[in-house]
Amino acid sequence: xxxxxxxxxxxxxxxxxxxxxxxxxxxxxxxxxxxxxxxxxxxxxxxxxxxxxxxxxxxxxxxxxxxxxxxxxxxxxxxxxxxxxxxxxxxxxxxxxxxxxxxxxxxxxxxxxxxxxxxxxxxxxxxxxxxxxxxxxxxxxxxxxxxxxxxxxxxxxxxxxxxxxxxxxxxxxxxxxxxxxxxxxxxxxxxxxxxxxxxxxxxxxxxxxxxxxxxxxxxxxxxxxxxxxxxxxxxxxxxxxxxxxxxxxxxxxxxxxxxxxxxxxxxxxxxxxxxxxxxxxxxxxxxxxxxx
Amino acid sequence: xxxxxxxxxxxxxxxxxxxxxxxxxxxxxxxxxxxxxxxxxxxxxxxxxxxxxxxxxxxxxxxxxxxxxxxxxxxxxxxxxxxxxxxxxxxxxxxxxxxxxxxxxxxxxxxxxxxxxxxxxxxxxxxxxxxxxxxxxxxxxxxxxxxxxxxxxxxxxxxxxxxxxxxxxxxxxxxxxxxxxxxxxxxxxxxxxxxxxxxxxxxxxxxxxxxxxxxxxxxxxxxxxxxxxxxxxxxxxxxxxxxxxxxxxxxxxxxxxxxxxxxxxxxxxxxxxxxxxxxxxxxxxxxxxxxx
Numbered sequence: 203x204x205x206x207x208x209x210x211x212x213x214x215x216x217x218x219x220x221x222x223x224x225x226x227x228x229x230x231x232x233x234x235x236x237x238x239x240x241x242x243x244x245x246x247x248x249x250x251x252x253x254x255x256x257x258x259x260x261x262x263x264x265x266x267x268x269x270x271x272x273x274x275x276x277x278x279x280x281x282x283x284x285x286x287x288x289x290x291x292x293x294x295x296x297x298x299x300x301x302x303x304x305x306x307x308x309x310x311x312x313x314x315x316x317x318x319x320x321x322x323x324x325x326x327x328x329x330x331x332x333x334x335x336x337x338x339x340x341x342x343x344x345x346x347x348x349x350x351x352x353x354x355x356x357x358x359x360x361x362x363x364x365x366x367x368x369x370x371x372x373x374x375x376x377x378x379x380x381x382x383x384x385x386x387x388x389x390x391x392x393x394x395x396x397x398x399x400x401x402x403x404x405x406x407x408x409x410x411x412x413x414x415x416x417x418x419x420x421x422x423x424x425x426x427x428x429x430x431x432x433x434x435x436x437x438x439x440x441x442x443x444x445x446x447x448x449x450x451x452x453x454x455x456x457x458x459x460x461x462x463x464x465x466x467x468x469x470x471x472x473x474x475x476x477x478x479x480x481x482x483x484x485x486x487x488x489x490x491x492x493x494x
Numbered sequence: 495x496x497x498x499x500x501x502x503x504x505x506x507x508x509x510x511x512x513x514x515x516x517x518x519x520x521x522x523x524x525x526x527x528x529x530x531x532x533x534x535x536x537x538x539x540x541x542x543x544x545x546x547x548x549x550x551x552x553x554x555x556x557x558x559x560x561x562x563x564x565x566x567x568x569x570x571x572x573x574x575x576x577x578x579x580x581x582x583x584x585x586x587x588x589x590x591x592x593x594x595x596x597x598x599x600x601x602x603x604x605x606x607x608x609x610x611x612x613x614x615x616x617x618x619x620x621x622x623x624x625x626x627x628x629x630x631x632x633x634x635x636x637x638x639x640x641x642x643x644x645x646x647x648x649x650x651x652x653x654x655x656x657x658x659x660x661x662x663x664x665x666x667x668x669x670x671x672x673x674x675x676x677x678x679x680x681x682x683x684x685x686x687x688x689x690x691x692x693x694x695x696x697x698x699x700x701x702x703x704x705x706x707x708x709x710x711x712x713x714x715x716x717x718x719x720x721x722x723x724x725x726x727x728x729x730x731x732x733x734x735x736x737x738x739x740x741x742x743x744x745x746x747x748x749x750x751x752x753x754x755x756x757x758x759x760x761x762x763x764x765x766x767x768x769x770x771x772x773x774x775x776x777x778x779x780x781x782x783x784x785x786x
Contacts, residue, residue, distance in 0.1 A: 331710040351707065380707075394709040398697055398716040400752055403771035405693055406778075408741075408748040409685055414778045415643065415672075417686040418623040421778070423718040424690040427711075428775040432768035436761055447756055449700075454753075456700040457746070460692055464739055469728055476724035479695035483720040486698075486706045486713070 205374065206231040210257070210267040212282055213238050214247035217299045217333055218273030219342030222252030224375040227344040237263035238274075247339040261289040269371055272298040277437035280309040283325055287313070292322030295367045301391065302441040303327045303355045303384035311359060326368035327355040327384060329391070330377060337431060348376035355384040392445035397453060399435060400446070403428040497666065498523040502549070502559040504574055505530050506539035509591045509625055510565030511634030514544030516667040519636040529555035530566075539631040553581040561663055564590040569729035572601040575617055579605070584614030587659045593683065594733040595619045595647045595676035603651060618660035619647040619676060621683070622669060629723060640668035647676040684737035689745060691727060692738070695720040 209225055211218045214236040225231045236244050236253035237260060244256035257263030264270050264286050274282050279300050286296060300306050307327045313319055332350040334341070352372040356365045369379050382390070406428040409421070439446055463471035501517055503510045506528040517523045528536050528545035529552060536548035549555035556562050556578050566574050571592050578588060592598050599619045605611055624642040626633070644664040648657045661671050674682070698720040701713070731738055755763035 331708065334711060350710070353708070390705045390708045393701055394705050394713050397700075398713045400756075401693060401697055402712075402716050403768055403775075404745065404748050404752055405690055406775045407767060407771040408689075408745045409774055409778075411774070411777070413682045413686050414774070416623065416645070416682045417778055418642070419626060420694075420719045421686050421690045423715050424694050425771075425775050425778075426715040428768075428771040429779075430768075430772070432765050432772055435768050436765040439756065439764055440759060440761055443756060443759055447753075450753060450756065453696060453700045454749070456696050460696055461739075461742060461746075464692075464731065464735060464742065467732060467735055469732055472731055473724050473728040475699060476695055476720075476722075476727050479699040479717075479720040480722070480724055482701055482703070482706070483695075483698045483717050485703070486701075486709055486717075487721075 204230055204232045206268050208233040208235060208266045208268060210235045210237065210263045210270045211253065211273060212263070212270065212286065213273035214243055214252055214339050215273065216337055216339070216341050217330065217346075218271065219247050219250065219252040219339030220332075220344065220346035221271050221273065221299075221375065222247065223250070223342050223344035224347060226251060226254075228374065228376075230374055233266070235263045235267065243339060247342075250339055250342060252339050252342050260285050264289050264294070265291065267291075267294055269367075270294060270296045272296065272300075274298075274300075275434050275437050276300045276302050276306065276441050279306050280313070283310050284313055287320055287323045287325075288318070290320060290323045292320065294323050295364055295371070296323065296325045297328045297368045297371065299328060299330050301329060301395065301438045303329060303353075303387045305441045307355055307357060307384040311357065314359075324361055324364035326360055326364050328368060328372060329353045329355070329387060330372070332377075345376065347372070350377050352377040352379050353387050354379050354381050355387050356381060357384065388442050389445045389448075392442055392449040393452070396438060396442055396446045397449040399427050399430065400439065400450070401453065402426065496522055496524045498560050500525040500527060500558045500560060502527045502529065502555045502562045503545065503565060504555070504562065504578065505565035506535055506544055506631050507565065508629055508631070508633050509622065509638075510563065511539050511542065511544040511631030512624075512636065512638035513563050513565065513591075513667065514539065515542070515634050515636035516639060518543060518546075520666065522666055525558070527555045527559065535631060539634075542631055542634060544631050544634050552577050556581050556586070557583065559583075559586055561659075562586060562588045564588065564592075566590075566592075567726050567729050568592045568594050568598065568733050571598050572605070575602050576605055579612055579615050579617075580610070582612060582615045584612065586615050587656055587663070588615065588617045589620045589660045589663065590617075591620060591622050593621060593687065593730045595621060595645075595679045597733045599647055599649060599676040603649065606651075616653055616656035618652060618656050620660060620664060621645045621647070621679060622664070624669075637668065639664070642669050644669040644671050645679050646671050646673050647679050648673060649676065680734050681737045681740075684734055684741040685744070688730060688734055688738045689741040691719050691722065692731065692742070693745065694718065
């Protein structure tokens with residue numbers, strides 16, 4: 203017997219579609235309901251088997267769900283959670299897959315303190331460090347979360363039971379989970395994800411078109427994530443603006459050391475900087491792979 | 495009958511070993527002689543079949559060679575070419591695989607104008623935009639140059655016949671060739687290879703160790719080339735210091751636009767920067783793959 207009667211997924215693109223495929227492959231849910239604003243995406247998710255049913259509206263999607271996973275762009279998550287909560291049966295767990303957490307979790311906790319929030323419905327923030335530069339359910343993968351880290355971001359007011367439920371849900375998809383506060387998460391991800399995206403985009407944007415035929419794997423690797431969706435990344439960068447600016451300043455300070463070494467043709471200083479970077483890079487080789 | 499009686503390769507690591515394997519797979523040379531300072535590397539190259547013989551010294555390596563390929567670190571190429579030229583029979587073509595060209599080509603042209611340079615021996619600079627972050631002949635690949643760009647960097651004083659010979663040699667390995675002046679090459683590669691390396695290393699070096707478990711494919715891709723050999727990259731950066739500083743300033747100017755957009759929380763400006771980067775990145779997707 204599957205663990206869940208019904209799981210609903212809002213937004214069945216790469217991440218939401220992979221949640222559905224993993225649930226299906228592991229026979230975790232009797233029903234996997236997809237919902238979202240784009241009919242074509244829902245049809246594609248049905249076609250690849252990521253969902254068992256496409257729901258025409260929020261109510262019919264979540265009315266029987268034990269877990270609702272919100273896989274929407276960062277800027278749309280709070281409003282979706284608000285709408286979903288209104289339609290959920292008591293006992294439903296809502297979790298998300300947003301790349302930033304502090305703003306989202308704080309806004310949802312404010313909703314939870316309002317009278318209109320239904321009793322027995324709980325939200326636990328999450329961020330699966332999995333994904334790639336592709337979009338859409340046609341790229342979804344049942345193994346996307348296998349062995350990957352999902353950060354769970356409870357606060358002092360999150361019920362311990364809900365945290366356990368969310369942890370079990372993501373672990374059931376194959377993920378390793380780790381609890382962090384929303385702010386800790388955002389500070390770390392500013393450095394490990396949002397700044398690299400900004401820098402990759404800056405390198406790509408600074409490259410004159412006539413030089414592109416002279417790029418090879420170094421440039422290709424360094425700029426790969428710059429191929430990501432601009433509207434999505436705008437939301438992420440704005441939602442995590444303060445931590446991103448702090449990470450930016452750290453990077454800019456490091457960059458000054460490189461400039462000084464180059465300007466003064468200081469070979470030993472350059473080699474020290476290169477060796478320190480290689481040490482960090484090599485020590486990260488055991489870290490989990492693909493992510494957003 | 496093979497095209498060459500004997501090709502000699504100085505430095506049989508990833509690039510030199512791949513030259514040997516390609517020559518062998520395509521049956522282009524009756525004898526492929528490796529030489530270099532590390533006996534273990536020569537033994538490994540013999541073991542993988544990248545060379546047919548390891549020579550104990552320069553003289554015995556090149557005395558019968560029609561082509562000598564110098565696959566040494568940038569800082570060692572000029573002195574190796576000087577030593578090799580002294581031992582070559584008339585008619586020998588010397589080419590190289592160095593990632594920078596202006597300094598190397600100028601220094602070798604100065605040697606060629608000296609009386610001690612043997613008549614009939616010619617040098618044509620080259621840079622195969624192929625490679626990866628691995629080292630050593632055990633990672634060599636007969637298909638490393640297949641469909642990849644090799645930039646040939648003749649000057650006004652390079653004989654047209656030597657340029658034709660060098661072009662045919664690299665094309666025979668499967669490469670596409672393109673002629674550029676050494677300075678043009680270095681200006682372009684500063685932007686497409688040396689700056690991305692510096693930036694990747696700067697991102698890696700700026701990442702606190704405690705955040706490494708929270709990295710995923712974005713960080714991994716962006717910092718991949720930072721795993722390269724520090725001593726080798728120090729030489730490349732110093733040899734192409736002026737063009738690299740110019741590329742650095744272009745990048746820093748672009749970075750300022752990102753900082754302003756972030757500081758002022760200017761969503762449309764951020765999205766424009768992201769979209770422009772994506773446009774450049776996507777338009778480069780047809781460009782050749784792996785490189786140094």
